[in-house]
Amino acid sequence: MTQLAAARDLSPLRLGLIGSPNSGKTTLFNALTGLRAKVGNYPGVTVERREGSLNLAGRQAVVIDLPGTYSLDPISPDEAVVTQVLAGEIEDVAPPEALIVVADACSLERSLLLITQVLAKEKPTCLVLTMMDELAARGGSLDTQRLEAALGIPVVPVVGHRGQGIRTLRERLTDPEAWSQPQILPPGDRAALSGWVDSVMTACSAQRPAAHALTERIDRVVVHPVLGSLLFLAVMLTFFQLIFAWATPAMDGINEAMGWASEAVRNAVPPGLLADFLADGLIAGVGSVIVFLPQIVLLFALLYLLEDVGYMARAAFVVDRAMARIGLEGRAFVALLSSFACAVPGIMATRTVPSPRDRLVTILVAPLMTCSARLPVYALLIAAFVPAENVIGPIGLQGLVLFGLYFVAPLAAMTVAAVLRRSLLPGEGMPFTLELPSYRMPSLRLWLSQVGGSAWAFVRRAGTIILVASVVLWMLLTFPRTPAPPDLEPEAAAAYALEHSAAGRIGKAIEPAIAPLGFDWKIGVGLLASLAAREVFVSTLAQVYATEDPDASLREAIRADIDPTTGRKIFTPPTVAALLTFFVFALQCTSTIATMARETNSWRWPAFAFGYMLALAYGFAFLARTVTAALI
Amino acid sequence: MKSNFNNSKPAIRSLADLLPGETGRVAKMPADNSVGRRLMDLGLLPDTPIRALRRSPLGDPSVYELRGYRLCLRRADAATIQITLDKLSP
Numbered sequence: 001m002t003q004l005a006a007a008r009d010l011s012p013l014r015l016g017l018i019g020s021p022n023s024g025k026t027t028l029f030n031a032l033t034g035l036r037a038k039v040g041n042y043p044g045v046t047v048e049r050r051e052g053s054l055n056l057a058g059r060q061a062v063v064i065d066l067p068g069t070y071s072l073d074p075i076s077p078d079e080a081v082v083t084q085v086l087a088g089e090i091e092d093v094a095p096p097e098a099l100i101v102v103a104d105a106c107s108l109e110r111s112l113l114l115i116t117q118v119l120a121k122e123k124p125t126c127l128v129l130t131m132m133d134e135l136a137a138r139g140g141s142l143d144t145q146r147l148e149a150a151l152g153i154p155v156v157p158v159v160g161h162r163g164q165g166i167r168t169l170r171e172r173l174t175d176p177e178a179w180s181q182p183q184i185l186p187p188g189d190r191a192a193l194s195g196w197v198d199s200v201m202t203a204c205s206a207q208r209p210a211a212h213a214l215t216e217r218i219d220r221v222v223v224h225p226v227l228g229s230l231l232f233l234a235v236m237l238t239f240f241q242l243i244f245a246w247a248t249p250a251m252d253g254i255n256e257a258m259g260w261a262s263e264a265v266r267n268a269v270p271p272g273l274l275a276d277f278l279a280d281g282l283i284a285g286v287g288s289v290i291v292f293l294p295q296i297v298l299l300f301a302l303l304y305l306l307e308d309v310g311y312m313a314r315a316a317f318v319v320d321r322a323m324a325r326i327g328l329e330g331r332a333f334v335a336l337l338s339s340f341a342c343a344v345p346g347i348m349a350t351r352t353v354p355s356p357r358d359r360l361v362t363i364l365v366a367p368l369m370t371c372s373a374r375l376p377v378y379a380l381l382i383a384a385f386v387p388a389e390n391v392i393g394p395i396g397l398q399g400l401v402l403f404g405l406y407f408v409a410p411l412a413a414m415t416v417a418a419v420l421r422r423s424l425l426p427g428e429g430m431p432f433t434l435e436l437p438s439y440r441m442p443s444l445r446l447w448l449s450q451v452g453g454s455a456w457a458f459v460r461r462a463g464t465i466i467l468v469a470s471v472v473l474w475m476l477l478t479f480p481r482t483p484a485p486p487d488l489e490p491e492a493a494a495a496y497a498l499e500h501s502a503a504g505r506i507g508k509a510i511e512p513a514i515a516p517l518g519f520d521w522k523i524g525v526g527l528l529a530s531l532a533a534r535e536v537f538v539s540t541l542a543q544v545y546a547t548e549d550p551d552a553s554l555r556e557a558i559r560a561d562i563d564p565t566t567g568r569k570i571f572t573p574p575t576v577a578a579l580l581t582f583f584v585f586a587l588q589c590t591s592t593i594a595t596m597a598r599e600t601n602s603w604r605w606p607a608f609a610f611g612y613m614l615a616l617a618y619g620f621a622f623l624a625r626t627v628t629a630a631l632i
Numbered sequence: 633m634k635s636n637f638n639n640s641k642p643a644i645r646s647l648a649d650l651l652p653g654e655t656g657r658v659a660k661m662p663a664d665n666s667v668g669r670r671l672m673d674l675g676l677l678p679d680t681p682i683r684a685l686r687r688s689p690l691g692d693p694s695v696y697e698l699r700g701y702r703l704c705l706r707r708a709d710a711a712t713i714q715i716t717l718d719k720l721s722p
């Protein structure tokens with residue numbers, strides 16, 4: 001064996017998988033590699049990196065699933081990743097030695113344009129044609145052997161979801177060095193391409209398929225001016241309901257299970273620091289990660305189902321005009337809507353937005369949407385301080401305040417999105433282009449792997465950060481431990497410990513900064529603790545005020561609280577208005593920050609989001625306090 | 633391609649003016665900038681037959697059929713593409 005051949009057999013063969021969205025690329029990737037994909041990020045960009053290993057006869061191979069693209073001519077840094085990977089310009093990512101182009105046989109004519117750009121890379125290339133069964137069903141045909149001759153490269157037809165043709169493909173993949181290569185490259189000039197495409201289509205005696213009759217029939221309803229709009233509203237309402245209400249039983253179940261686990265630890269471990277750490281720090285931290293899973297799994301189950309069927313593109317088509325008003329596009333809608341329940345799945349749902357700029361703007365404004373974690377805070381403060389009187393007929397003041405809080409948030413999000421799109425992230429770089437694929441029966445296997453992959457990606461990538469942050473916050477609220485005077489009741493002792501903890505000290509240290517909003521150190525501690533999750537604000541206040549239950553008695557306690565220096569009440573209407581406003585805007589959520597960091601692949605954008613939202617929160621809270629004080 | 637078989641001069645319009653159901657051929661693409669190149673990579677090459685299918689319920693964008701698939705474009709982007717209208721279309 002020559003040295004070269006020996007090296008060839010030692011390092012795995014690297015195969016690059018290139019194809020447009022909807023070409024069946026993911027199905028083919030799964031069919032080739034099974035479910036053993038390694039998922040990560042390319043350095044510096046938001047593009048997902050997916051590689052899977054493949055055992056060919058006597059030869060190891062790695063399949064690099066390159067992001068779906070219609071063109072190798074990049075117009076954004078994210079798209080440039082494909083060209084950079086092909087050229088081997090990315091550190092630690094060896095370039096593929098051979099390329100597999102995946103194309104839908106029904107739209108081969110369009111895919112030929114991508115193929116010309118791939119052939120210009122002058123690497124061993126083969127073409128895999130998917131949906132050959134659909135082509136035949138629609139009365140189309142093409143001669144793959146003649147196509148091979150016309151293009152000068154191997155052509156392998158497959159039916160990905162049935163595994164047909166995969167064996168032939170695997171045999172061909174063993175030896176890319178032996179693949180035929182085109183004698184003459186297609187014209188590089190786009191103006192001359194139309195003729196070349198026609199000549200290839202004629203050469204392979206392609207019978208163009210008839211329009212997909214079922215798709216035509218379904219679209220008559222799905223994008224109908226009235227019926228289509230109603231269907232859109234119904235689907236979006238289902239999304240909202242799914243995350244807001246239907247995920248709740250599972251989330252309550254997880255919280256309960258975590259409660260049992262804490263209890264079990266407390267029973268098994270002698271009281272003390274270790275028991276506190278395990279029960280309140282670690283288990284609560286793990287709980288704060290997996291509590292998101294019901295929402296994430298349900299959101300992605302519906303999202304991928306509708307995507308695989310072909311509806312998501314129609315939904316984007318229906319809502320695009322409204323989104324264009326704020327400088328975004330239709331595909332960002334689901335992400336923003338989901339963020340009404342929780343920004344974590346919402347931010348993850350921005351993966352369906354292909355333009356990196358639009359995706360970033362959507363990620364940055366998603367946390368402004370009124371998520372369900374704000375509700376307990378609103379509920380506590382409104383119940384305690386807003387009089388339960390009717391304003392107009394049966395409409396009460398409490399309900400009106402809650403309504404106002406809910407609706408000021410999307411207005412703010414839309415304004416910020418429009419501003420960001422015009423100032424910080426301008427550019428008309430990408431025209432809005434959206435393919436409406438033919439409706440298809442979704443594949444159960446593909447769907448399960450997509451949903452499972454999203455849930456696992458969240459646990460592995462954002463979950464670790466959330467866990468660490470929860471433990472750090474627990475430590476801030478626990479250390480340094482100051483022994484309480486022995487005569488105190490347990491609740492008062494807990495309040496005493498909290499006051500003397502690092503968090504208590506930070507609360508006191510930031511008091512001058514939050515005093516203009518009317519907040520004292522106790523609210524400061526609550527705000528600090530609410531970084532773990534907004535609703536923690538309520539339980540932390542309960543601890544600070546040494547009340548047993550965070551409901552009725554906490555309401556009484558905060559109503560009665562008096563500032564020791566001025567002798568006036570802390571929670572005056574202006575302060576409550578400021579606090580509610582603060583929660584509307586502030587990014588008080590480590591999980592969102594962690595998810596944002598993972599999805600943007602940097603800490604710069606979460607830091608920016610935290611900063612601008614804090615500035616908005618402070619500014620509007622001050623305004624709310626001033627206006628309320630003037631009105632009273 | 634010259635349309636010698638047709639004596640009447642084909643009307644040049646923008647793609648945005650193509651009504652649902654009408655067909656045409658791409659006559660001229662916008663300048664060779666990144667937007668123009670991207671649209672061409674999506675199949676909108678000169679001489680490509682294209683048919684307007686329908687408009688979104690809100691009036692924009694519209695969906696077109698070309699090269700065996702359905703592509704949605706906003707009015708603003710479609711307006712940059714010049715087409716000749718097929719006289720024979722229903």
